[in-house]
Amino acid sequence: MSESQTERVVQRLATLRDRVETGMDRREFVRTLVSGGFAVGMAQWLGVDDFLAADDGEVPVVTALVRDDPADPWSIRERTRHVPAEWYAAVTKAFELNELLARVAFTGYLGSAVIPGDYESSTATVSVGVSSDGHSLVDMVTDVAEGIDIDTETIIDVEEIQEGPESREPRFADATSDGPVPSGVACETPTSMATLGPALYHPDGQRQFFVTADHAFGERHDSTDDALFLPRQDTDPLELGTVVHYHPLEDVAAVEPNSWVEPASRIDAPSSPRVCGQFTRFGLADLVARGEELEKVGALSGHTTGRIQGIDAVTCFTDDFCRRGQIRWGGEMDLTDGDSGSVSYHSDPQGEEEDVLVAGFNNARTWWPGQSYVWGVGAYRLTEKHGYHF
Template sequence: MGDSETPAERRESSALSTSTDESAPNTSSRRVDRRTALTCVGSVGYALGVGHYLGIDSALDPPDGTVEIETAYVRSDDGQLFGEPGSRTTLEPITRTVPADWYHRVETALDVHATLVRTQLPGYLNSAVVPGSYESGTVTLSIGVESDDLWSLPGDVASVLSRIGIEWDGTLEGIEIDIEDEDSIDELERDASPEPTQLVRNANVDPVPGGVRCAVSSSYATLTPAVYRSGEAEPLFATALHAFPGWDDSVGETLSLPTLVDRRPLTIGHVVDTLPDVDVAIARPVSAIRPGSVVGRTNGIPIAGQFTRWGLADLVARGESVAKIGGTSGRTTGDVHGIDAATCVTTDRCQGGQLKWGTEADISDGDSGSVTIYPDHDEVDGAIVASVNSARTWWPGQDHVWGVSAHTLTERHGYHF
């Protein structure tokens, strides 16, 4: 450990800090083509040293009719799961060949969506990109709008492009708009304290798995599996930042572990980095306690890596379900409803790069910080992380769980699973 400088301090002088003022409207007219959009995203990713996490590498020069995308990055199969030197510094891609028409339409929708989030038209609350099946080759932009401002967004993609100031150089066939009517939404609240289903039995558990309850001040949340800073082998704890009373003023706060044998929480770490834009707090372990790259209190599932943005799109296209193990509600499963999602209802800025999945019933108070995983990948021994869960919808008109995608956490802050 030996490094007195916290990740938050390192980020001040590092190129890993890439936040922009997403709240500033931008209505100037500009022309964008698909390749320019993807190349810009790729340039940012490679400047951060994490471009491969976005699934960009193989997508820039596709053969006719198909595109090879990188869907996930997984650790080398060295049998080490818990943070020994070398066990997380080498990551390898998993690829899939997909239809080019599907790929180009999803790419177009992602770029249009990014501009929509920045523009924030009147009444805009949240949105997501919903890839269609490979057979259909289509994609939908799902947009939530307050009832009183339903007029502000037209129902076709060409009109939306005009409204947000984009002159698009390309076809819009196969791209649809779905406008959802919603009521006003209150602020995000910290989780309450219902009875947990995922408590470790005693304080001697080694390593500490993800998916179990953790204590923060007077509140509770769920631990993620071990996270790692890019290029470093030390495993770190992580959970939901909003569980802490001070949000981004929580550096130094204690992270504790309740147990079945002794309900007095055991201190397992102290917060060293707070990431409000993704609702994640990072904590460095104390003494010999180790976070594990595994999720679940019993019969733990090893974590093999994480999805790229295109890997999440692939899950939606194939109609695959994901699962989560939370400290309160245990294991639940559900479908993915949208990628690259943005929620503009809980803070003074939009939280983007999220995953929408499942229903409100799939997460309970105390489950914030749990990860969404795909446990059934046929190319790896273990599960692949899709996202870190923040909350569920509590307003009429929508029914899902949302939280930051794992690739967004890496792209913005350099942490990965």
């Protein structure tokens, strides 16, 4: 086959792939393959061989990274489920539109988020926050929205930080414990208190880390102040390790253990949830479509639950840069100072009763009028950008 013929085949295959994503049913797909002179086996080239095994009007998506063996963090694998093709097409377009808005970063743009509709509606909305001079946005994106609803909201007085909830007593780790340390308890840096997250893993060398919020270490990262401690009631704090990787954009700090104490894939709650993996971006979209809520355990506010308000969000409210891959959920009262570093999670629908999957980190809450949610980086974003997983 000549180079030009190969290019034409690739273009035709790409066109077929686009049609699959926009709702082509299985019978139509097979007919198109045959009439176009392709073998059905070429579906594998398209990455849609699973599509042929699905019911008409459905497509497979990866919803989670889960462990085959809950005790083995390196047994991680992809989990898929079939979703309505029209819903998939709408959510995909919303993700693309959201990314376009973030890239253009027009005057007045303060952030945006994707809100998938339920499966029956097969819709999706992009919620956009703008300053008073950003309303020309709607005219700019209408031509490329292609049926995606755009919900524009003016945000004012972002700089005016309101008082947080009343101070509470922190949740300390068990002072007698000499085993792995669960998440959801207080941890300390030389300058502040935060919440310890569950064990974070990286396949490079099969490394494991303690993890908490980057901002707990202050704006300047000083090598003399990068130790993380575990405060314990009525006894001396325990040094857990030192930060080996700061990720300011994601607001995450990875701490290498330097003692006999290791991080645990457990959350310090009455049911002692066991972390067995994490949700992907489409896994979060699936939760929204089914009206599911997230949970968290913070060192100060304890256990709370709340609905997901937006995914794949872009947040430009607080810094001179924008944060990508954010989750918005719950309300501003679900997080207080000292809860940063906790994770949002949901029960594993295919696991045992104690098994949960991580949605993302909790890093901050809204303090400006008109909006109320917790925001932080999605676990999938950490995997995409840095290779970590839970």
